Amino acid sequence: MTAPDALILGGGVIGLTTAYYLARAGVRVQLLDQGDFGQEASWAGAGILPPGNPRCARTPFDRLRAHSVAMFPQLSDDLKELTGIDNGYLRSGxxxxxxxxxxxxxxxxxxxxxxxxxxxxxxxxxxxxxxxxxxxxxxxxxxMAQVRNPWHLRALIEGCKRLGVQLRPGEAAQALVRDGPRVRAVRTAAGDIAAATFVVAAGAWSDQLLATIGCRLGVxxxxxxxxxxxxxxxxxxxxxxxxxxxxxxxxxxxxxxxxxxxxxxxxxxxxxxxxxxxxxxxxxxxxxxxxxxxxxxxxxxxxxSPDGLPYIGVVPGIDNLFVAAGHFRAGIQLSPGTALLLKELILKEPPGTAAGAFRLDRETGHR
Ligand SMILES: Cc1cc2nc3c(=O)[nH]c(=O)nc-3n(C[C@H](O)[C@H](O)[C@H](O)COP(=O)(O)OP(=O)(O)OC[C@H]3O[C@@H](n4cnc5c(N)ncnc54)[C@H](O)[C@@H]3O)c2cc1C
CATH class of the missing domain: 3.30.9.10 (D-Amino Acid Oxidase, subunit A, domain 2)
Structure with a gap:
């Protein structure tokens, strides 16, 4: 297998949606999961999508949420058109x-x-x-709307396949292999996998993986x-x-x-x-x-996460390692906005949502 442009570690809703938006932008993506895709928190969640208004939201979290839930109808339609799978998006009130x-x-x-x-x-x-x-x-x-999590995940998995994302289930990332200011590869039981860019989207397990390069976020x-x-x-x-x-x-x-x-x-x-x-x-x-x-x-x-906000951004001091984790009770509703922001950061595009509040080096009181 040739080295991908982006290697995403963790295939819950955050990793899958990020893979989907990156692949749509022409990036060659591989996605690794230690188990099967979309079987952890993202499967278990209730799929509630509270309403938001990007123009009036007051806090960075509310802006990201508002921006994100506003993307859901279009994302649902696009996935349906690409895969034929209905994700159950419903504005039930x-x-x-x-x-x-x-x-x-x-x-x-x-x-x-x-x-x-x-x-x-x-x-x-x-x-x-x-x-x-x-x-x-x-x-x-x-x-107020909802999505059927297992259906949405199925649509994302199929959507990623159709866009050429290489899905590698049953492959745990054991460690990140660092080479100065960059990550060179990810260690797995089958050997090291090299890539240009790495994204840790391993949900509740993210700190375990980041600990292998001495980074602890408190997820x-x-x-x-x-x-x-x-x-x-x-x-x-x-x-x-x-x-x-x-x-x-x-x-x-x-x-x-x-x-x-x-x-x-x-x-x-x-x-x-x-x-x-x-x-x-x-x-x-x-x-x-x-x-x-x-x-x-x-x-x-x-x-x-220690302050209830997700981490979305680059690992300080490591140019090609990004994290999207710590979404706590809001990972489904924040997933399109998170994935889009991450895609913009990775491709060095101007971000549509202010990213400062989600930086990894913000003050959270966690040591
Ligand atoms: C009961 C419940 C109700 C919820 N209700 C809602 C709701 O109504 N609305 C809402 O927006 N959110 C809700 N949430 C929160 C939401 O489900 C989570 O925030 C979201 O699913 C997190 O997604 P994730 O992709 O970060 O994590 P996960 O879905 O947990 O995915 C992480 C993935 O990483 C993989 N992984 C871990 N370690 C490794 C490794 N070393 N190598 C390779 N792969 C690895 C795992 O196997 C897993 O597939 C709820 C959660 C729960 C539990």
């Missing part, structure tokens, strides 16, 4: 329960240029008749559990947000109840208490879910 202060929530979302409506109790029950009574105030976010696994319910007929239409937890109705009527946030190392098992808490929430919000079949549960390892 969302209901956010906001406690006593609905006016504040309306101000917050509205201030970001996002369409939002304060709902009375009767509006709420008109929208979702099976909701419990007395859940408090809620706002309606009509632009760590944060376990999230999900329970999948399977009603006989659809019961909900909107995504329901309850603090950091939620219910997501899929187009086929299934309902995802998520998610926990746990420090459990690299242990991906679900637990009795985790599943119990999610089922309790589901029944509290929609009492009729108590009688519905539980199809399965699973857990994934979110790549957490």
């Amino acid at each position: 969302g209901l956010e329960f906001v406690g006593p202060d609905a006016a504040h929530a309306v101000e917050e979302w509205g201030g970001e240029g996002i369409e939002v409506q304060h709902l009375t109790a009767s509006d709420l029950h008109q929208r979702e008749p099976l909701l419990a009574a007395d859940l408090g105030a809620a706002v309606f976010l009509p632009e 760590r696994p944060v376990r999230g559990q999900i329970v999948l319910l399977h009603p006989d007929k659809p019961m909900l239409r909107h995504i329901l947000l309850w603090g950091a937890r939620y219910l997501v109705p899929r187009g086929d009527g299934r309902v995802l109840a998520g998610s926990t946030e746990e420090d459990a190392g690299f242990d991906k098992r679900t637990t009795a208490i985790g599943v119990q808490g999610l089922l309790e929430l589901a029944i509290e919000l929609v009492p009729a879910l108590a009688q519905v079949a539980v199809e399965r549960s699973w857990a994934g390892l979110r790549p957490g």
